[in-house]
Each structure stands twice: as C-alpha cells, then as structure tokens.
Amino acid sequence: MKAAELRTKDDGALKQELESLLKAQFGLRMQKATQQLGNSSQLQKVRRDIARVKTVMREKAAK
Template sequence: MKPTDIRAKTADELSDSLASLKKEQFNLRFQRATGQMENTARVKQVRRDIARVKTILAEKSAAKKA
C-alpha cells in the first residue's frame, strides 16, 4: 500500500482498512505459530501498512483540530 493511496482515502475508509489490516496481522500470527505460513515477508508488510495508516490518520485528525 502506497502512502499516496492511503492519503486519498477518508478517515472512515482508513479506519476500515486499519481494522482489516489488524485482522490480517492476527491471522498471520496464528499461521506463523502453527507453521502454515507461506509468505513470511507479509508480516513485515502488514506491520508497516498499519503504521502508515495510523500515521496518516493522526495527521488528518491534527489537521482537523488546527
């Protein structure tokens, strides 16, 4: 997920995508624990995507307050 794509979304869409990313992260954790994980790099990608979404959500809320 690119930052430009994330910035184009509204706050509600970002909240929805954050929830889906957290669910995916949860599922990946279980896959790793049970040894069923195929793409180990996906864990890092999801973690970084979550950070990107949270950062842009914070920026949007700060801009809204200012």
C-alpha cells in the first residue's frame, strides 16, 4: 500500500486499516513461531505498512 493511497482515507478508515494490519502481523508472528510461515518477507511488508499508516495518521493530526 502506498502512502498516497493512505492520505486519501479519513481517520476512521486509517484506524481500521491499522487494526487489520496489526492482526495480520500477529498472525504472521504466530506462523513464524510455529514454523508454518513459508514467506518470511511478509512480516517485513506488514511492518512497513503499519509504519506508513502511523506516519499518515501523525501527519493528519499535526495539521
């Protein structure tokens, strides 16, 4: 997900997106712990998406 796409969303949609990404991250961490995760790069992608969402939320709050 790109930051430009996130900037078009409102606060509620950003919070919902953040919640879903955090749940996805938890699921991936559990898969890694039980050695069921095939593609470990998914963890990095989700972590970066979480950072993007938080950055956009902080930018909107600063305005």
